[in-house]
Each structure stands twice: as structure tokens, then as C-alpha cells.
Amino acid sequence: MAFDYDLFVIGGGSGGVRAARIAASEGGATVALAEESRMGGTCVIRGCVPKKLMVFASGYPDAVEDARAYGWEASIGGFDWPAFRGKLDRELDRLEAAYRSGLTSAGVEIFDERATVADAHTVALASGRKVTAKHILIATGGRPFVPDFPGCELAMSSDDVFQLESLPSSILVVGGGYIASEFACILHGLGVEVCQFYRGAQILRGFDDEARGHVASAMIDRGIHIKCGTDVIRLEKTERGVRAVTTDGSDQEFGAVLYATGRRPNTRGLGLEALGIELGRHGQIPVDGWSQTSVPSIYAVGDVTDRINLTPVAIREGHAFADTVFKGEPRQADHELVASAVFTQPELGSVGLSEEAAREQEPIEVYAAAFRPMQSLFAGRPDRVLMKLIVSQASRKVLGCHIVAPNAGEMIQLAAIAVKMGATKEDFDRTVAVHPTMAEELVTLRKPIRTA
Numbered sequence: 001m002a003f004d005y006d007l008f009v010i011g012g013g014s015g016g017v018r019a020a021r022i023a024a025s026e027g028g029a030t031v032a033l034a035e036e037s038r039m040g041g042t043c044v045i046r047g048c049v050p051k052k053l054m055v056f057a058s059g060y061p062d063a064v065e066d067a068r069a070y071g072w073e074a075s076i077g078g079f080d081w082p083a084f085r086g087k088l089d090r091e092l093d094r095l096e097a098a099y100r101s102g103l104t105s106a107g108v109e110i111f112d113e114r115a116t117v118a119d120a121h122t123v124a125l126a127s128g129r130k131v132t133a134k135h136i137l138i139a140t141g142g143r144p145f146v147p148d149f150p151g152c153e154l155a156m157s158s159d160d161v162f163q164l165e166s167l168p169s170s171i172l173v174v175g176g177g178y179i180a181s182e183f184a185c186i187l188h189g190l191g192v193e194v195c196q197f198y199r200g201a202q203i204l205r206g207f208d209d210e211a212r213g214h215v216a217s218a219m220i221d222r223g224i225h226i227k228c229g230t231d232v233i234r235l236e237k238t239e240r241g242v243r244a245v246t247t248d249g250s251d252q253e254f255g256a257v258l259y260a261t262g263r264r265p266n267t268r269g270l271g272l273e274a275l276g277i278e279l280g281r282h283g284q285i286p287v288d289g290w291s292q293t294s295v296p297s298i299y300a301v302g303d304v305t306d307r308i309n310l311t312p313v314a315i316r317e318g319h320a321f322a323d324t325v326f327k328g329e330p331r332q333a334d335h336e337l338v339a340s341a342v343f344t345q346p347e348l349g350s351v352g353l354s355e356e357a358a359r360e361q362e363p364i365e366v367y368a369a370a371f372r373p374m375q376s377l378f379a380g381r382p383d384r385v386l387m388k389l390i391v392s393q394a395s396r397k398v399l400g401c402h403i404v405a406p407n408a409g410e411m412i413q414l415a416a417i418a419v420k421m422g423a424t425k426e427d428f429d430r431t432v433a434v435h436p437t438m439a440e441e442l443v444t445l446r447k448p449i450r451t452a
């Protein structure tokens with residue numbers, strides 16, 4: 001049977017764009033891609049990129065304070081949000097155009113509309129047109145999830161932050177994950193009074209406990225009011241903003257409320273259930289190691305599969321799919337030892353097992369140092385950094401590395417190479433330190449602080 005395309009990709013985000021480009025430019029496939037919103041997807045338009053630029057913006061008050069401590073005459077005025085937002089919008093327009101031209105120059109045909117799956121080889125476009133493809137790739141990503149409760153419509157999501165006309169004077173951030181914690185720090189840095197409520201015992205669940213505690217206490221020291229074990233029962237509109245009534249019986253008024261309480265895969269109305277694809281509890285698409293669904297012609301990559309919801313993982317999955325199906329180079333995306341960073345202030349960089357997870361697996365040694373780094377010590381800041389290694393007693397391999405420090409994201413990227421290569425504690429030890437740096441601590445940790 002002749003198809004209109006070899007591949008039809010639904011979703012122009014990190015995973016979909018990579019798969020489409022590689023299939024067309026290196027696999028010689030005829031490819032079309034449908035995007036219902038803006039090309040580039042979550043990462044470029046309402047995720048990693050605008051967030052990181054806001055992280056940079058929020059760091060300047062501290063930098064100016066430090067400059068003064070180092071002898072500079074410096075002062076900082078107010079933050080001009082409309083000016084920043086205008087520049088941010090222009091940068092995102094530029095990136096969106098670059099993604100679009102990357103696709104068209106690879107020969108990918110773009111449909112700027114919503115697409116759904118009509119059958120194993122047919123895609124239905126919102127315009128009413130139907131097209132056929134030998135393979136269909138679902139790369140529709142995810143969206144913010146706000147639970148249903150009285151007044152939930154008064155809460156904004158992370159998508160809305162980038163669209164604010166003005167910054168509120170105070171905000172309640174609900175959630176304890178990396179997105180909630182990052183926005184708490186960003187908004188605090190931009191001069192907003194921030195409260196963060198999380199119903200669990202400590203923010204950043206899933207990361208190493210000691211590292212989580214370190215980040216949380218640094219955030220509290222900086223003036224973010226973190227309240228764990230607290231949830232919102234209802235939100236009420238007030239004259240000046242929103243009142244949150246909480247599980248502990250108290251209520252407080254804020255200029256705005258941001259819910260960052262998780263994300264859900266974008267599978268609603270895609271037509272997959274009708275084809276016999278049984279979706280997971282949160283709507284995620286079950287796939288095998290090749291990103292193939294239970295319908296052989298349909299694949300799925302990225303957040304919509306809810307494996308590891310990070311941009312570089314979606315890109316790797318999309319690339320591995322295109323190599324396998326269109327280049328004759330079968331390859332599965334590797335989900336082992338994926339490093340990640342939380343861009344709080346201070347940052348958290350992490351690769352491998354937390355102390356708690358490693359302890360469950362095998363006997364371990366824990367090496368850690370918490371100290372005040374030279375730069376902030378001199379500036380008179382209380383900030384402390386944490387460098388931590390989890391080591392297997394049997395193989396001596398470094399099973400996990402956790403860093404809480406300025407630029408921990410940059411450091412963990414490099415440490416991750418060693419950990420991925422299976423470096424032992426002794427490999428770290430025989431690496432000569434770079435002095436004076438914070439990261440030199442990673443190669444000079446002498447004695448375990450505990451074994452377990």
C-alpha cells in the first residue's frame with residue numbers, strides 16, 4: 001500500500017522535532033509534522049529555556065550584593081518585568097523560527113494544526129484533511145496538572161507565569177517538585193514575597209534526602225517561606241488577590257497562586273484507545289524499549305510516555321527511534337544514569353542513586369562534605385555547598401553523585417561522564433584536584449562519613 005508519508009510526527013517539541021529531522025535528513029524518509037501550538041514545544045516555549053533565562057534574571061540582586069562585598073560601588077534598582085518579558089518573547093520567537101527552519105530545510109512538511117490518530121496508518125488533521133503514513137510517531141508531551149478543588153480556577157500554572165502582565169507582590173507556590181521549587185526561587189529573586197506549600201514532608205521528593213534538606217534550608221535562609229505538610233483546601237478571590245485556606249486551618253492572602261503540582265501526558269482525544277492502545281493511569285502511552293506501542297506502526301517518545309520527563313531524554317528517544325526505523329541502525333534510548341539539575345538557588349545537580357535508594361540495593365559508603373565556599377565566605381554570605389558521593393562497598397563504583405552549589409548543573413554534567421563510565425571511588429581519588437574550586441572536594445573526600 002502506498003502512503004502519503006513514511007513518517008507522520010504529532011507534536012513539534014524536543015522529541016518530535018529531533019525524530020522528524022533525523023528521519024528526513026539522514027534516513028531519507030518523507031516526513032510530515034503537525035504542531036497545534038508553537039514549534040519547539042514545552043522546553044523552548046514554556047519550559048527549560050524561558051525558565052533558565054528567568055533564573056539568570058533572578059540572580060542579579062545577589063550578584064550586586066556580592067559585588068559590594070568585594071569592594072565595588074554598586075546598587076540595583078527595581079526589576080523591569082515588562083522589559084524583560086518583551087526581550088524574552090523576542091528570544092522565543094527567534095528560537096521558534098530556528099526550529100521551524102531546521103525542519104523545513106530537512107524537507108519536513110509542517111502542518112500548523114492539531115492532529116489525531118484515525119487508524120494505525122491514518123492521521124486526521126483539525127482542518128478535516130486525512131493523511132496516511134507508514135509510521136506514526138506521537139510526541140505530544142505533557143501539560144500542567146492542577147487538581148480539582150474549590151477555587152482551583154484562581155490558580156495559575158507554570159505556563160501562565162511567562163505571560164504575566166506584571167509580577168505580583170506576593171505569591172503562593174503550591175508543589176514540592178523541581179518546577180515548583182525553581183519558580184519559588186526565581187520569583188523570590190525577582191523581588192516577590194514567596195510562600196511554598198507542599199503536602200509531603202520535604203520538597204524535591206526523589207532526590208537524595210541530604211541534598212533536598214540542604215536546598216530547602218538554603219531557600220528558607222534566603223527568605224522563602226516553605227511550609228511542608230500543608231495543602232490548600234480552597235482558594236477565594238479577594239480584592240487584592242487570592243486567599244488560600246489550608247489544611248492546618250489557617251488562611252493567608254497572596255497576590256497570586258501558582259500550582260506546580262505535576263504534569264500529565266497529552267493524550268486526551270488523540271484516538272489511541274479506539275486502536276486498542278491502553279493508556280497508563282495518568283494517560284501516558286505504554287511503549288517498549290524501542291518506543292513502540294502495542295500497534296506496531298505507532299511509536300511514542302518524550303513526556304507523553306512518562307519515562308524520564310526531561311528534554312535531553314525526549315531528544316535521545318526521538319533520535320533512537322529515527323535511527324532504528326529509518327536508518328537501519330537499531331538502537332534503544334539509554335535511560336540509565338541520566339543526570340539532572342534543579343535550578344534553585346543554590347542549584348542541585350544529581351546523577352545516579354540517592355543514598356536512600358543505594359542503601360536498598362547494596363552495602364554502601366557515603367562520602368560528603370558541606371562547607372562555605374570561598375567566594376560567598378568572603379562576601380559574608382551564610383551559603384554552604386554540599387558535595388556527596390555514594391560508593392558501592394563491593395565494586396567500589398560511584399553509584400551516585402549529588403552536588404548542591406552555585407552552578408551545580410554545570411558540575412554534574414562532567415561528573416556524570418565519570419559515573420556513566422563506571423568510575424570507582426579510587427578513580428576519583430587519583431584524579432588531581434583543580435584548585436581552588438568547589439568541585440575539587442569531589443576528588444579529596446578521604447573517609448566515609450557513614451556506611452550502610
Ligand SMILES: Cc1cc2nc3c(=O)[nH]c(=O)nc-3n(C[C@H](O)[C@H](O)[C@H](O)COP(=O)(O)OP(=O)(O)OC[C@H]3O[C@@H](n4cnc5c(N)ncnc54)[C@H](O)[C@@H]3O)c2cc1C
Pocket residue numbers: 010011012013014015016034035036037038039040041042043044046047048051113114115116139140141142158179266270301302303304309310311312314
Ligand atoms: C517549567 C518547566 C521547566 C522545565 N525545565 C526543564 C529543564 O530545566 N531541563 C529539562 O531537561 N527539562 C525541563 N522541562 C521538561 C521538558 O520541557 C520536557 O521534558 C520536554 O519538553 C519534553 O519534550 P516532548 O517532545 O516530549 O514534548 P513537548 O516539548 O511538550 O512537545 C509536545 C508538543 O506537542 C504539541 N501537541 C500536543 N498535542 C498535539 C496534537 N494533538 N496535535 C499537534 N500538536 C500537539 C504541543 O503543542 C507541544 O508543542 C521543563 C518543563 C517545564 C514545564
